[in-house]
Amino acid sequence: MSRFDYPVYLQLRDQLWSWIEAEKLSSQQRLPSERELSERFHTTRVTIRQALSQLEAEGLIFRSNRRGWYITPERLRYDPSRDVGFNRYVTEQGFKPRTETLFKQLTEVSPWLSEASGLEVGAPVYHVFRRRYVDERGLLVEHNYINPAHCPGLLGESTDLSIWQMLRDKYDLRPEHRDIEIYPLALKGLEADSLSVNPGAAGLYIQRLSFDQRGEFLELDREYWLHDALKISVRIGDRH
Amino acid sequence: MSRFDYPVYLQLRDQLWSWIEAEKLSSQQRLPSERELSERFHTTRVTIRQALSQLEAEGLIFRSNRRGWYITPERLRYDPSRDVGFNRYVTEQGFKPRTETLFKQLTEVSPWLSEASGLEVGAPVYHVFRRRYVDERGLLVEHNYINPAHCPGLLGESTDLSIWQMLRDKYDLRPEHRDIEIYPLALKGLEADSLSVNPGAAGLYIQRLSFDQRGEFLELDREYWLHDALKISVRIGDRH
DNA sequence: AAGTGGTCTAGACCACGTG
DNA sequence: ACGTGGTCTAGACCACTTT
Known part of the structure; x- marks a missing residue:
């Protein structure tokens, strides 16, 4: 029941999403590159990717090929x-x-x-x-x-x-x-x-x-x- | 269209699944530990986990908590x-x-x-x-x-x-x-x-x-x- | 107590998409 | 040609489950 360890990638998920909302990124708009994000949030690419994957699983962002990450449109x-x-x-x-x-x-x-x-x-x-x-x-x-x-x-x-x-x-x-x-x-x-x-x-x-x-x-x-x-x-x- | 690079984790996915079928593991049975699998298939835990995640996404295996990986029952x-x-x-x-x-x-x-x-x-x-x-x-x-x-x-x-x-x-x-x-x-x-x-x-x-x-x-x-x-x-x- | 999966680091190389 | 995401290595520590 208790969640003493709130892992970094989930914290990053929250920060990322807050950042996206603050920036008012809209449907189909592209996020910064993974390397840029990992610097901005002081972590590794691997961990940023885990946070991005979490948002992807939730349907909030999606990726296209090797092109990058984008904001998911409404269902x-x-x-x-x-x-x-x-x-x-x-x-x-x-x-x-x-x-x-x-x-x-x-x-x-x-x-x-x-x-x-x-x-x-x-x-x-x-x-x-x-x-x-x-x-x-x-x-x-x-x-x-x-x-x-x-x-x-x-x-x-x-x-x-x-x-x-x-x-x-x-x-x-x-x-x-x-x-x-x-x-x-x-x-x-x-x-x-x-x-x-x-x-x-x-x-x-x-x-x-x-x-x-x-x-x-x-x-x-x-x-x-x-x-x-x-x-x-x-x-x-x-x-x- | 061409698939020159068939990544290691997809090869491992295939090997893993072949191995599972050969072992005749059945519904709800547990797979060996990740460390054991990564040795058996001569790779890292990270990569083995990627292969396992692929099988998970396909619905062939599932994980429970921190207990391990298991064979998925029929839908x-x-x-x-x-x-x-x-x-x-x-x-x-x-x-x-x-x-x-x-x-x-x-x-x-x-x-x-x-x-x-x-x-x-x-x-x-x-x-x-x-x-x-x-x-x-x-x-x-x-x-x-x-x-x-x-x-x-x-x-x-x-x-x-x-x-x-x-x-x-x-x-x-x-x-x-x-x-x-x-x-x-x-x-x-x-x-x-x-x-x-x-x-x-x-x-x-x-x-x-x-x-x-x-x-x-x-x-x-x-x-x-x-x-x-x-x-x-x-x-x-x-x-x- | 031992072993497990979950998480995280700090690198690296590659194939591919875009300019 | 460059930068991107995709993949991979070889470690490490931790929280948790099981013995």
């Missing part, structure tokens, strides 16, 4: 149960969205995708890999696996906007029910690289498995978010 | 939209649940609680603080704030089981709709201490704000989970 509110597209709800909250398609291809159903979707292994499936930005900070990457049976020619369309909207407007496809999975994980490999974070950076995984009006597999969505980027907000019940 | 599946109590769904998945009430008291509605619940600041409210275990590992702590208007004498009851079940069976109260919030955060202070983790340990925050059949505030639930402890799983739609 984006997100309701994975709604059909509203990314661009729309980001705009609604007063931010600027952007989507980048990193690749899209027609590929074959893998064993794990088969198990989730019910499609046969080796059957054709669209695979789209995209990165989404809010105010020019990349917040998530997402893999979309789409059943081509119901939306031939999808890859010919632009995928820089809402795939949902396209499925609804062009193909009259709407999800009837969905299985959603959410859990924290460490970002690694392709996902970590694409988001310019170190392997091991904390992330949040959101998977949405959607079936259409006839109960057939429509789409599987696998999203990898930065841990400090979003706040999931859902209302349950209240269906009139 | 618990959890559906925050259902009314099923903790004890029941833990048992359903073949684990052993336990709940410990750390304190319970009648207190006054604070400003932030007032904003969430609609109760007036200073009005009476029950506050229960509990810790929940699965297979004797503490996975979460939870604050319950309950409207005493509808369930007088609640604090006299045992709170080591499901509060939901009690509200339903003894007071005929069931949630009509709920606002749920979920986001990753760092565990700190009381929550970190109660779960025997360091300040800054990755966690998942789940908040459930429930209103009863008449639309009145019933209960606010604030849960702090270990990041590696759960997998949220929800089905949306499909209501027949």
Whole structure:
């Protein structure tokens, strides 16, 4: 219960944050270099980094690649149960969205995708890999696996906007029910690289498995978010 | 794209995990000491700790206090939209649940609680603080704030089981709709201490704000989970 | 009492991003 | 080319847990 030893790195955390507030550093602004900070606070780089990591874990600052430390913007509110597209709800909250398609291809159903979707292994499936930005900070990457049976020619369309909207407007496809999975994980490999974070950076995984009006597999969505980027907000019940 | 430098700590991560699999270490088993590992793998404690932290971030191992590193058990599946109590769904998945009430008291509605619940600041409210275990590992702590208007004498009851079940069976109260919030955060202070983790340990925050059949505030639930402890799983739609 | 993990120092070299 | 963050070494002391 007692906290006799309040370690240096936690004291530094407090000093750092006070300093940041005093300086009125705002969203996406860069902190001084680690060497400069370690001098200013009379300690080692290792210890300053521990303090910075603490603030990072709390979601107050973030780092980008080898570029430095920055102030974390406000979390984006997100309701994975709604059909509203990314661009729309980001705009609604007063931010600027952007989507980048990193690749899209027609590929074959893998064993794990088969198990989730019910499609046969080796059957054709669209695979789209995209990165989404809010105010020019990349917040998530997402893999979309789409059943081509119901939306031939999808890859010919632009995928820089809402795939949902396209499925609804062009193909009259709407999800009837969905299985959603959410859990924290460490970002690694392709996902970590694409988001310019170190392997091991904390992330949040959101998977949405959607079936259409006839109960057939429509789409599987696998999203990898930065841990400090979003706040999931859902209302349950209240269906009139 | 290229990965010319595959850092030592990531190589160690791989070696460590291979070693763990070869040794067939199972859930909740302890790893050798850091000094022993750093000798075995011909490196420093600092670097071994970096490798261990990587595995921790990935949810493969966890640490407890100053006691050592352990193999992480399988994630618990959890559906925050259902009314099923903790004890029941833990048992359903073949684990052993336990709940410990750390304190319970009648207190006054604070400003932030007032904003969430609609109760007036200073009005009476029950506050229960509990810790929940699965297979004797503490996975979460939870604050319950309950409207005493509808369930007088609640604090006299045992709170080591499901509060939901009690509200339903003894007071005929069931949630009509709920606002749920979920986001990753760092565990700190009381929550970190109660779960025997360091300040800054990755966690998942789940908040459930429930209103009863008449639309009145019933209960606010604030849960702090270990990041590696759960997998949220929800089905949306499909209501027949 | 012994051993553990938690913290901290004072250096160093490297790969990478930015000018 | 320079400065940055990322990584790594070889120590040390302390608080705490366990024996």
